[in-house]
Every structure is written in structure tokens, then in C-alpha cells.
Amino acid sequence: MNPGLKIFMVFLLTVSMAACAGHNQERGGTTRQHIAESYGIQYFGEVEKIQYTFNVKIGEKQIKRFWIWEPHIDRVTFKGDDYQESITYDRNGMVSTESNKLKKIDAWFINDNYWLLFPYHVAWDTNAKVEDIGRQGLPMGDGKARCVVVTYPATGGYTPGDVYDLYLDDQYRLTQWVYRRGGSEKPTRISTWDDHREVGPLTMSLNHQGEDQNFRVWFTNVGVKMAGADSWLFVQ
Numbered sequence: 001m002n003p004g005l006k007i008f009m010v011f012l013l014t015v016s017m018a019a020c021a022g023h024n025q026e027r028g029g030t031t032r033q034h035i036a037e038s039y040g041i042q043y044f045g046e047v048e049k050i051q052y053t054f055n056v057k058i059g060e061k062q063i064k065r066f067w068i069w070e071p072h073i074d075r076v077t078f079k080g081d082d083y084q085e086s087i088t089y090d091r092n093g094m095v096s097t098e099s100n101k102l103k104k105i106d107a108w109f110i111n112d113n114y115w116l117l118f119p120y121h122v123a124w125d126t127n128a129k130v131e132d133i134g135r136q137g138l139p140m141g142d143g144k145a146r147c148v149v150v151t152y153p154a155t156g157g158y159t160p161g162d163v164y165d166l167y168l169d170d171q172y173r174l175t176q177w178v179y180r181r182g183g184s185e186k187p188t189r190i191s192t193w194d195d196h197r198e199v200g201p202l203t204m205s206l207n208h209q210g211e212d213q214n215f216r217v218w219f220t221n222v223g224v225k226m227a228g229a230d231s232w233l234f235v236q
Helices: 008-017 030-038 041-046 100-124
Strands: 047-058 061-070 075-080 087-090 129-137 144-151 163-168 174-180 189-192 194-199 202-209 215-226
Touching (some): 030 041, 030 100, 041 047, 041 100, 047 100, 061 100, 075 100, 100 174, 100 202, 189 202, 189 215, 194 215
Antiparallel strands (some): 047 215, 061 075, 129 144, 144 163, 163 174, 194 202, 202 215
């Protein structure tokens, strides 16, 4: 995954040059744009702060992590169940000698951020290949949907070689996805993308249910603070 989490401002300049060869691949960044714009990326440049609590259930275990992200300066504030005080750090200033604790927290941040904001990362991560392979059978349940495959480079970034199969509705919003670690043929994780809600001018999916009741990711306390605003805008 591309380490430039805050490159949304570069998106408008770079996405038009991200065309790929082949009759089924995206042309001129169209697929990226359709997905990202269906979630409101055109307004993301006005976001000063975004906050959310990441919740995950894996079997009997449940984890909760609270985040505030300031994308323009790439500053993160974290509060977790096992931490008595919040921790704030600048991602731009991180170096290889950072403590293992901070590296672990930043890895959590990347994971949780992608679960919430992946439709935006489809546009931001211009090093990933985006290919529309047409209508395919849904991984969960009956029916078919437009399938877009997002493939990250084999080297570099956060999760080299990872592949995401995105199943989209007619508005280019995700309904389900398949995560394949390292590009494996066998799915690593399958889940829904549902409970789409408006958060200020943005749209986000706040619930991801796995194939059974043993896995679920959901978000609470979701809000955005727009540039120049005095108060937060929370989920509607």
C-alpha cells in the first residue's frame, strides 16, 4: 500500500494519468474516480480532522481503538483499551528508530484507516492497478455485481502484493469485498460493505460482516471537522 496517506490533493493531478492498457482495465482513471467520488472524495480536501472508533470482533475477542486523523498534516491521535492516556504523533516525522510501541500503533492506524476509507485509497494509491473485470458472482449470497480488482505492487508499501476484489452496486459503492493477502488465490477475508451513512459531505460504510458471526468490523463515534468550522459533523 502506498505510504502517502495524505495524497488526496495529488489525486486530481495524477489520476488522469493512471490509465492502464487492456480493454478491461481502467482508462484515464475513470474507475478510480467513480468509486472515490461515490464516497465524496471531491470534498475530502476540506476535511481538517476525522475521528472514529474501530471495533472488531474475532471469535470471542473484541477490540476497540479510537482515532483522530488530521490528513493535511498527517498527525494521528490514538486511544486504545490497553492505554491509559491518548498518544499523538506525526506520521511524517516517523523514522526507522521509532519505538516498537509507536510502530505497532501506526500499523493499527493503517489497518483501521483502510477498513474505513478504502474507497478513497483506491484513488490515492496510484501505484495500485485497478481493473474492471465485469459482472461476477458475489462471494457471499446470490446474484452478481460489477467486480473491480485492486492489485498492489509486489514490493514496497504496507502490504506488498495484496489484492482486493471489490463488488460494486450501480452507484459504484462497495457491497462486498474479498481480501487476498499477497495475491493468493484463496481469499484471506471476505466481508460485506454495508450501513452506508453520511458523515458531513462524505459517505462511509460503517459495518463489515464476515462470512459468519465470528468476524465483524464496525465503526462508531464517526465524525469530521471541516476546515474553518467550529464544531464536528457526526454520522447522520
